[in-house]
Amino acid sequence: MNKVYTAQEVADKLKIKKSTVYDLIKRGELSSSKVGKQLRVSEEQLSQYLKGSECSASSAQSYDHQPESSLLKRDYLLHSSGLIISGQASPALDLLLNQLPTHPDNLPVLQSHMNTYNGLYSLYFEKVHIACASASPEDIHSLIPGIPLTVISLCQYPVGFYVKKENPKNIRGFSDLTRADIIFANREKGSSRRILLDRTLLSSEISPDSISGYRNELVTDHSTAAAVAGGQADIALGEACVARSFPELDFLPVCQESLFLVMQTKNLSTPGFQAVAETIASEPFRRFLSLQTGYDTSHTGEIFSI
Template identity: 80%
Template sequence: MNKFYTAQEVADKLKIKKTTVYELIKRGELSSSKIGKQLRVSEEQLAQYLDGAAQISTAAQTRDYQPESSLLKRDYLLHSSGLIISGQSSPALDLLLNQLPSTPGSLPVLQSHMNTYNGLYSLYFEKVHLACAAASLEDIESLVPGVSLTAIRFCQYPVGFYVKKENPRNIRDFSDLTRADIIFANREKGSSRRVLLDRQLKASKISPEAISGYRNELVSDYSTAAAVAGGQADTALGEGYAARSFPGLTFLPVREETLYLILRSENFCAPGFQAVADTIASENFRRTLSLQTGYDTSHTGEIITL
């Protein structure tokens, strides 16, 4: 008989927080079933999750992440009466989606889960209205060429390496990824983490083939952090906030990254868009985001024309 576990029992088995279990379920990385009014994870569902993490497999990418070719199927979204925002789940985007309905002039919002590259690609082809992008303004302009853009600054946060507590492998920089005793948990192409990694490797003249685990991709900071916490990998790149959900991890910052919300300038004064800008610029949004995450919100809400 297939046994069912509570969220706390799953957390105990994976040695993570119960809130992280709910986060994995929310992101679709861990399947669950509803029995009555209770959420449960079956033995089979847990085994599938563990198998995917253990292999750090591209099968997880196929299941949870849709490549850019699938964007052709998203045209119907633009016939909705609301706004479509692309972006993978993040504390900043989640807070915006929670607070936006109470802002005067807001419209219903549908989130399309895409990483930075695919979100900007979709904005260029007018398949989404707004795109979350963790990238430089120069990169953003190059990915949406010939279009007048407006960038709303979300926040700044540190990106770095996830390692086990006290860093037993003594991982310090990108050159350590080539060591024979290190397995890396990588992110999918188009994500800001992958862009950072590939640029650093090129600048340091390090071949990706020298890194064990480079070709195996996961689709969120939570999944790569879980791989390190669970012992399936020795390190991964991600934001510091995700590491807090795994008591067994230490975070080693590498650089600061800025998250923007990008839209076509021609739409800035259209219905619904101003409510988005007003929500992000509000003191309540900035204070709540900073308290929840520790993010730098000193420039949150700033408008930049590209």
């Protein structure tokens, strides 16, 4: 009988951290299966990984002169038993991942936690199957050129500033970021918040060097909101839904952004991808999403090509 291991058991066998096991699975180096909501690695899959590691070590020099695309395709995640969806923490994406198991044609799903830019980049190099991205269709097309893409609208949501309750420093807009008494909590490069900020600064002719805290990068809206709530910063840019988790904060709306799922068009007709599209378009999903987050779901489930 083919024995099945948990991630921790694999980590113990290989004498590595449990998080490293998950990284190996995300990169496609270690195949896995999903039992319920838990990842499992069979003895055969573990043996294949160990054999592959030996081969990689013996031929490492041959990779030194390969182009980047070849290196990335070594990690192609189609060898996994399900779909790899990239995306950072998002109530909309979390709800989708929770709903998918109820669809009869669903495949096991592994979330790869990457921001918008890195997710689209990984989709281009076929390291993920679907990228969750908060970006305009024009930006998506520019990052994944020459490949027919299908885009599914997930939701629209407000983005704005997190400030202390009652806005004691009277912050009104992006120009206030340059004030000497203001410390900003920034997001990492490649995130949709950082892209919005940097574009606005450029169009407003505001130098990033004039903003205290601009170089201090955090990796989620929750972390920037927490920095403001905890007094480490005076302002951050993020989505409205997160601000509701912090009673110490007020939210100042700036704009509305869209969240999409992006995939190669050739894959849309396959069962796992169809399950994703049909789940998003279903009335129960739209209703749950709207009730739980307050997001605009008027375009949820709409599909278009770029």
